Amino acid sequence: MLGIGNLAKLVFGTPNDRKVKAARPIVAQVNALEPKFKDMSDADLIGKTRELQGRAQSGENLDTLLPEAFANCREAARRALGLRAFDTQLLGGIFLHQGNIAEMKTGEGKTLVATFPAYLNALAGKGVHVVTVNDYLAKRDAHWMGKVFAQLGMTTGVVYPFQDDAEKHAAYRADVTYATNNELGFDYLRDNMKGSIDQMVQRGHFFAIVDEVDSILIDEARTPLIISGPSQDRSELYKALDHYIPQLSEEHYKLDEKSRNATFTEDGNEFLEQILQKAGVLPEGQTLYDPESTTIVHHVNQALRAHKLFQRDQHYIVRDDEIVLIDEFTGRMMAGRRLSDGLHQAIEAKEGVKIQPENVTLASVTFQNYFRLYAKLSGMTGTAATEAEEFAEIYKLGVVEVPTNRPVQRIDEHDRVYRTAAEKYTAVIEAIKEAQERGQPLLVGTTSIEKSEMLSQMLKQAGIPHNVLNAREHEREAQIVADAGKMGAVTIATNMAGRGTDIQLGGNVEMKVMEELAKNPEAHPDEVRAQVEAEVEAAKKKVQAAGGLFVLATERHESRRIDNQLRGRSGRQGDPGRSLFFLSLEDDLMRIFGSERLDKVLSTLGMKEGEAIVHPWVNKSLERAQAKVEGRNFDIRKQLLKFDDVMNDQRKAIFSQRLEIMQTEEVGEITRDMRDQVIEDLIDEHLPPRSYAEQWNTAGLKAQLIEKLNMDLPVADWAAEDGVDHETMKERIEQAVDAYMDQKAEQFGPENMRQIEKQILLQQIDGKWREHLVTLEHLRSVVGFRGYAQRDPLSEYKTEGFQLFENMLDGLRVDVTQQLARIRPLTDEEREQMIRDYQAQQAQTERAMQPEHEEADGGEATSRAPGFDENDPSTWGNPSRNDPCPCGSGEKFKHCHGRLA
Incomplete structure (x- = not known):
């Protein structure tokens, strides 16, 4: 008998069904436009992009442009890659554009799906970020999908670590930029440590599509990104x-x-x-x-x-x-x-x-707070439904399950639970042997490198050929995954999230074509491809007859999502497949989360050695244990975020203030306000309002004015005059200080003074912010103990964090004022000495960074031309201006013999 909830779903449909149903008419509109776009020339496709860009940038809603944009993008992908997007892929693209997470099974073509919303949103001219889990995928996808965007007349960029600044700057200026979550977060932090606007590489946070969204926004969200310096x-x-x-x-x-x-x-x-x-x-x-x-x-x-x-x-x-x-x-x-x-x-x-x-923190941000900077965020993955609550609460993202292009035929069997790990592994080896004899390819999942290598050793002893895919073998990753669908292949993997390469039954055509062309470069690519496709198709039929890919897991992970990712590798695009988990009471999850009761049940049943219990109840109880762990991890991340939100508000205030200073031509108004506040605080401290002149501490005020404003003023004499009150003293000091600073500005010149003020402001903000981060870290590490005194640690952290922030701003005002008051123009002699010191330091740095030249037999450096004489400039050839001078001085050529007159 159906429950009330299930009965209601039968009548009204699930919320997911309703979302899919609402999007289908839009897919029908795109399909109706397909014949028209097929008849267009390549130039017409680009012309259509320019038309859509004009409409988008003049204010037309992107939703109204969606059918034409998707139809244009589908045709471009067909021409550039030979791939025509299925209707289900268009559905995924629509949900991404709407700011949802599209849950799409493995092999449904998520990489291509991202091009549709990326293209549509890039029409607005504000840049779109497509986020991947590793640098290999970022580069691969940018190169691969870049062909589609080029066909549409749009530019593609890719961001990766240790990239040249000019290249990175250009990558962020592209219409669509591929990057990893780490590099995006670090560039955001680095940008907010730069000294001028033109050095910043990111141009805002308009729209991001996050691939493997559960891995990036949930798994990696436990730890913040930190830029640090040595201590x-x-x-x-x-x-x-x-x-x-x-x-x-x-x-x-x-x-x-x-x-x-x-x-x-x-x-x-x-x-x-x-x-x-x-x-x-x-x-x-x-x-x-x-x-x-x-x-x-x-x-x-x-x-x-x-x-x-x-x-x-x-x-x-x-x-x-x-x-x-x-x-x-x-x-x-x-x-x-x-x-x-x-x-x-x-x-x-x-x-x-x-x-x-150890390092000290210079800047930090959590992924939660970085990705919440985007005006619109979306994501795609094969497994998101189990974390839907977290996505909704933290990121305001809905999860929509996109139907598969073909029905899933994979058989998911009930878990087999053994008493001991030894019994479990014996059964695993037997199951692998049986499947291999049938020619069925196996993907064997383990939870650690250690266990994958232990199982590999057991398979070697059993004489079973296999591949191991773990962190040690990451260079061979694509090749191992590509071979995993071949007849009788056995692949041991530590984890299958975000591998970026599909396991295709019979083998991977693209990888096989590349292999054959590498062996025989003279062969014609089209002939090789035709031959490989025929071979793989024949092998695929044999593998399908053997049951498709068999996913055999040796343990359950503490997250259901990771288990589902492993399962999802089998049964892609309607292929047959099978998944089965082998467990023991000695597994970490079983041992930590309630295996005692199960052990009693097994003992009562009188199970013999090597026997397994297989029952839906076991699956249910394990899923409940996993749900508990997921819930606890969610609470940890939520707590982390609550604490980080305190810092995030302060971070946004500081970063926006820095940006404003860099964008403002004239910062004199800011430094004057800071100076006036410092003077006001000093006067309030030493000459309290509504007090008598006899109670004033003029000696203390005089000393503070010398220290903080570099001015020796006759405050005692002024205070002794008749009728002088608090306000009069304040006005006189302000006038004297303003005159002193105006005179200083004349000495430097207005333009130089503006630059000096800006640099001092930025340096002081950065220094104070770093110190503040360290203080907040220390506060965070001890505030938990307040709970023992029945005080809420989070409230205490908020209150004290705000107080520390105010103290930091007070200190910032004083330090900026003090530094500006003490600067003076250099004498000619000091300036020349400073230049000499700088050049010597640069030359020393250059020498330290130069690779050492190996000496040839004759004692001459191998890089020097025959006939070279360091004393004869005519033998030096044409050295670059930044090269070390050939005379051997150690200075750059442009600072030595190449110096311009």
């Missing part, structure tokens, strides 16, 4: 503390795997105190509870976490004497990414690699 070196302390952690026994600490936390017990604290005092790390008579021990306690806690919570080959790998983190969701290496608060250094000490110095 003091504490490597010896890390090494010293790391030495004592292995001496701890189990009663010395508590592990909470659910919240991924490790804490010392009272016994542990006492034990540590004793050994640290004996070693001289903790001074005699000082306990771990004393305020002076805060730094040691912090680092000891991080050392404990490094040893007990972070496992090699699961959370990180050691490569080239360096700790490289592994993304738990994608299984990829995160080169350059470091854990904060000394945790990364603690892991470096544990593994005995070189300890890099």
